[in-house]
Amino acid sequence: MVQGIAQDTFKIKIYRELLSVYIKMAICTSFAPIVLWSQEIPLDSIDKLLTHNLGVEQHKNLLWMGAEKSLEQDSTVYRTKDFTSELRSLPEIQNDSASLMRALKLDAHADRVMGNYIKSIDQFKVCHDYFQRTADTANWAFSANQLGTMHVFMGKNEKAQGYLFEVYDLYKSQGNILRLAQATNGLAIFYDNINQEEKAIERYTEALKMFQEIKDTMGQANVHANLGITYTDRGEYGKAEYHLSMQGKLDSLLNTQWGLGFFFDYLGYLREKQGRYQEAYQSHLQSLKIREKLPSHFNITESRISLAAVLIRLGHYDKAIIEANKVFEKYDERQSLHQLQSSYELLSEAYEGKKDMAKALDYHKLYKKISDSVFNSDMIETITEKDAKFERVQKESEIAILNLRNESSQKIIGQKDRTILMSGTGLFLVSLLCIGLYLITRKYLGQRQQLAKALSDKDILLREIHHRVKNNLQLISSLLTLQGRSIDSKSAQIAINEGKSRIRSMALIHQDLYQKENLTSVNTxxxxxxxxxxxxxxxxxxxxxxxxxxxxxxxxxxxxxxxxxxxxxxxxxxxxxxxxxxxxxxxxxxxxxxxxxxxxxxxxxxxxxxxxxxxxxxxxxxxxxxxxxxxxxxxxxxxxxxxxxxxxxxxxxxxxxxxx
CATH class of the missing domain: 3.30.565.10 (Histidine kinase-like ATPase, C-terminal domain)
Structure with a gap:
């Protein structure tokens, strides 16, 4: 009897759920209501409803909701492509460009989350061009943001710069604080990636203030994570500890495994830099365990690189080689130059630890080849010029706005009191004075621009010199290691090792100089x-x-x-x-x-x-x-x-x- 009542109650519950769905479907006539509704219905309920014999329009709306809903959780992202695949098979979707682009954007987003960067970039490029042609600013900016971020992670800095500047301008014109904060964080990551840490910290701080203003917890956690890793690279461990602690607290509140994966990875990096290698190993291991349950191959590879680095510090060279070689798995899906560069560098260090100097030198050459391609002088010069142009346009835009406000104020004043304009002679003299000041200012600005360009060219050349000096010092160190292998004298071996240590102390200075904005002094x-x-x-x-x-x-x-x-x-x-x-x-x-x-x-x-x-x-x-x-x-x-x-x-x- 009790079992029968329970079954009847369950049937009534299902009937009410279906009835509610049909009523809402009758109301839903646009994309916005569908999104709101999809936030209320869990994915498994959408799956159940799709098994019923619904009308064509209702079935299609459920597929859209399933595609959107599955993107909300890392564990269900792969389902997005199932929903969009079925959507693209529908004749009414195939004949509607807007719907096709909507499905392609969801596909591209899913591939990005799963770490399939090459496929995602190809898809987002199509979306970007379409949304730009149709003046769909929101989706245009979203596509540009995804493209810029992925190019940063892949080490393609020049392409990344163009997209990130584009998305910053688009979001700034819209006045959307959330999107502008995300774009600013993206620019900061770009600057961090090309070792302009001062600019990166400035942009991170700007983004953090915006996220705090709108109380966006996830955005704050992301920026704290980025600041944590930046301050770790700068050797400012107290500040790094603070920001990573804030990230850990915020990601724990959100209960996001994606964020916690980054937290343990970055915390491990900090512990490694502090010389706390066992703690670093445990943190990286925890990060890898979390990320292996998530779909992103890119993030899994990041954890393997981190593990390999700390294993070398612990002297476990064979294990480090295994982890570093795993970077090459599914590389065609990511094609990240940064990950490839890190892998070659770690393999070189590991084989040097094993006293296999031939392989160590081979991998060092591969590392140097990629390093020089990522940070070559032509690329740095182009990026610097574009960055200067971007900053100039931003300043000119601000000046133009101030001028417009000033002109408006002058018109109001003129309308209220026209008697001020009675003196034609005074106006003529003022005009002559303004013209004279304008010509003088223009000449001065021209000289300043020429001087700025000359200084920029000098900085680029000097940065490249420091970079090559550092690489050559590393090469000398490697040659000393090879020479040491052929020497039996213990005292000679000790002398060679001491020489390598002295060379490294000088290489660190030149490394600091080419990576930082100040080219003449070093942060002690x-x-x-x-x-x-x-x-x-x-x-x-x-x-x-x-x-x-x-x-x-x-x-x-x-x-x-x-x-x-x-x-x-x-x-x-x-x-x-x-x-x-x-x-x-x-x-x-x-x-x-x-x-x-x-x-x-x-x-x-x-x-x-x-x-x-x-x-x-x-x-x-x-x-x-x-x-x-x-x-x-x-x-x-x-x-x-x-x-x-x-x-x-x-x-x-x-x-x-x-x-x-």
Whole structure:
């Protein structure tokens, strides 16, 4: 009896659901009501309704709703293509260009989410051209945004720039804050991708304010994630920690697996840079587990690249090679130059760790070839020119708006009080003065533009020089490694490894210079954090064994000062890691750098076993190098070995710039 009542209740529920659907279908006559309705009905209910014998129009509307609804969840994205495939088979869809483009846009969006970038780009290009011709601004901007973002991820920066500028202008003209925030975030990602971090942070901050204004939680989470990874690259780990923490909280509130996949991947990258390799490995593993349940091949590959990097740091070279080789799986669907470049670089490092120098050099050459193609001088020059033009157009647009407002105000004033215009002589003199000022200003602006172009050309050339110097230093390091393989003398091997370490300390400076906007000075906080990280890796010292503490002012130092200072720091830290903690003894290493009274104070101290500086200074090339460089910088050098070893370097009258 109870079972019969339950069955009747279920039938009544289904009948009411179907009746509600038929009523709503009778009302729905446009796309907007369908979207609102689709948000109320779950996908499984749409599937059930499609099994009933409905009218042609009702069946078609349900297919549209299913295609839209399946895009809302990562786990159901693949269903979108099933719905659109059936839609395109309908004669009324085949004969309607607008409906065909709507279906193609949904297909392209699904392929983007699943990581099939090549197919998605081909489809979105068709949509983009159609929506541009038909002046469908909303869909035109949406297509341009998707194309720009995918080209950024694939390393095709010049194409990405054109689409992202286009979508920014479209959304700005519409006055839609949400879309403008998304476009601004896209521009920031582009700038980040070409290593213009200052511009990227400026755009990220702008986007974050807009997302906060409209209380868009997902948008805020995305920007916090991007800022987290940017500050990690800059070595500003405190700021990175804050933004990634904010991203994790927001994505947890949203319960989005897609966002949490990024959170654990980015957190792992931060932990790796901090030298906390086991924590980094666990974070990357968690990210991969999440992403393997989602449809995007692109994001899965990102996690594999991250895993390979930290496995190399842990010394698990064979496992790292396996993960790096998985980047080539389904590569034709993504064709990401960045992922290919990362894979070759990691394979080179892994084989170097295995002492297979022939393969290491082969993969390094492949890495360098792609690196030079992504960051070649012609491409950088073109992007810089387009960026300058974009900024100029934006400024001119703002000036034009101000001029229009000013003209309107003048007309109102003129209408209210025409007696002001009675003096023709005064007006004539003012006109002559304005013309004179205009001609002078025009000449001045022309000179400024010529000077700006000359400076831009010089910056491009200088950036390319720093890039090539860094690559050549890396090549020298690789050649030293190869040479070391043919040497049996242990002392010679040690000398070669120390030489490689010194070369790396200089390469880091040139890497920083070509990646940043300032081409003459280097951020000390970022440089010294990276140098410490490199040395801990070189001497296979974990931060669980030797705890590293840094207190480094965020200042800029010119290259002529930083190269010798970096070499000195390299020698001092190397000595500590090599000699202060024998037999894996645990200890503490502290690096302090302060800009004081237009001078510089550097202190490196450890609590290790200490040594006799007089004895070592006679025998050690490293210590002789420290003394020579200190004289070159006219620096005061103090060495204390009472409790461990402390080395202090004091320099006066330096040109130091403090970052805000």
């Amino acid at each position: 906080q970022r440089y010294f954090n990276n140098l410490c990280q490199e040395l801990f890796t070189t001497y296979n010292t974990s931060k669980d064994q030797v705890h590293l503490e840094t207190d480094i002012d965020d200042i800029a130092i010119d290259v002529d000062t930083l190269v010798p200072l970096g070499l000195m720091t390299n020698e001092i830290i190397s000595n500590s890691l090599k000699y202060a903690f024998p037999n894996h003894k645990k200890g503490h290493l502290k690096v302090v750098l302060k800009g004081e009274n237009k001078g510089l104070y550097l202190k490196v101290s450890d609590d290790g076993i200490g040594y006799d500086p007089k004895e070592v200074s006679v025998k050690s090339f490293g210590n002789r190098l420290i003394l020579s460089l200190a004289q070159q910088l006219e620096a005061e050098l103090k060495i204390s070995t009472t409790k461990g070893t402390t080395v202090e370097i004091i320099m006066q009258k330096l040109n130091i710039e403090t970052y805000d």
